[in-house]
Amino acid sequence: MLAITMFLLTIGVFLLMTRLYARLYHPLFVPVLTSTVVISSVLILFQIPYETYMTGGGWIDSMLGPAVVALAYPIFRQKDVIKAHMVPILLGVLAGLCTALLTGVWFAKLFGIDRTVSLTMVPKSLTTPVAIPVSDQIGGIPSMTIVFTMIAGFTGIVLGPLLLRLIKVDQPLGRGMAFGSASHALGTSKAFEYGEESASMSSVAMSLSAVFGSVIGPLFVWLFHI
Amino acid sequence: MKLLKIIIQIAVLYGIYFLGEGIRSLLNIPIPGSIIGLLLLFTALSxxxxxxxxxxxGARFILVYLPLFFIPATVGVINYPDFLSWTGVxxxxxxxxxxxxxxxxAGMVSQYFQNKRKEVH
Known part of the structure; x- marks a missing residue:
């Protein structure tokens, strides 16, 4: 009974927030962010532990795997565009990945954050299921990495559109590369608002970052003696 | 009829996801099953x-609701009240x-090289 309530709560809040977003269309009101805030507040208010919430929330969570698999469909539909732009795609993803791996650690050092927490930050741009094992492998704290990947995702969703306008990244390829490289699947869900081409580019960037990142991430830590 | 089709197709996507998970645990690599599944499906389609x-x-349907599937994971942030501190900020x-x-x-490098190639052609 509680599980069904949690399940319906999640879907109900999401549908409501989607309607709100359609009306306001402000980046701060993107449904995944507002729904998270509303549901978290409800759980804290009624003192429902996360584990209890997941008895029903877990049903929705279990759709995430097949949803990521489904991203192969827009990528497939755009495969000619991808083939034609292989070089800019690969260079964009590598530039993004190196920036993500290095700047987090550099900024952390600048502010005197301790080593373990800095290491925890390294995989934040990768999709959560990749970020967790990478964090573990390099000596970070995996559960904390989840929070960092979430912040990276929400930053891209909320501030990304403004940033891309400022730096004049206005083509579907550049946009998709930016969202997918920095904000993984959360960014990809935002990229769908720009159309299928941006979304598929974002999916490509996310997938390539995941594959490269799981290799390059640990290598970086070893190379730079972070 | 259309709904049945969507459900069956989502089941197919699930199957590919589990195949990806299986490959991941078999090879013991840090790449997640969902990403392996994505690569498998793309290859199979190509x-x-x-x-x-x-x-x-099925894919169209599932992707329309993509943000919904993240919510249970993002709500997990309530397990980290420490982040509501100055260090957290x-x-x-x-x-x-x-x-x-x-x-x-990522955005500027890819767009720069895309435009550069356009000029060459």
Missing amino acids: LRIIPVEWIEN LLAGIVSLSTLATMTA
Whole structure:
């Protein structure tokens, strides 16, 4: 009974927030962010532990795997565009990945954050299921990495559109590369608002970052003696 | 009828996801099963092992609701009340800055090389 309530709560809040977003269309009101805030507040208010919430929330969570698999469909539909732009795609993803791996650690050092927490930050741009094992492998704290990947995702969703306008990244390829490289699947869900081409580019960037990142991430830590 | 089709196609996507998970645990690699599944499905579609009609409706349906499927994971943040502190705000700021730098690098580098190639042709 509680599980069904949690399940319906999640879907109900999401549908409501989607309607709100359609009306306001402000980046701060993107449904995944507002729904998270509303549901978290409800759980804290009624003192429902996360584990209890997941008895029903877990049903929705279990759709995430097949949803990521489904991203192969827009990528497939755009495969000619991808083939034609292989070089800019690969260079964009590598530039993004190196920036993500290095700047987090550099900024952390600048502010005197301790080593373990800095290491925890390294995989934040990768999709959560990749970020967790990478964090573990390099000596970070995996559960904390989840929070960092979430912040990276929400930053891209909320501030990304403004940033891309400022730096004049206005083509579907550049946009998709930016969202997918920095904000993984959360960014990809935002990229769908720009159309299928941006979304598929974002999916490509996310997938390539995941594959490269799981290799390059640990290598970086070893190379730079972070 | 259309709903039944969507449900069956989502089941196919689930199957590919589990195949990806299976490969991951078999090879013991840090790449997640969902990403392996994505690569498998893309390859299968490209080689026409799976006709696109087999997954089209299901994939479209599931992708419309993509943000919904993240919510249970993002709600997990309530397990980390420590982040509601000054250190937490500082860490969030660092991650945000680094994320914006990443978007700038990935976006500008890819767009630069895309435009450069256009000029050559």
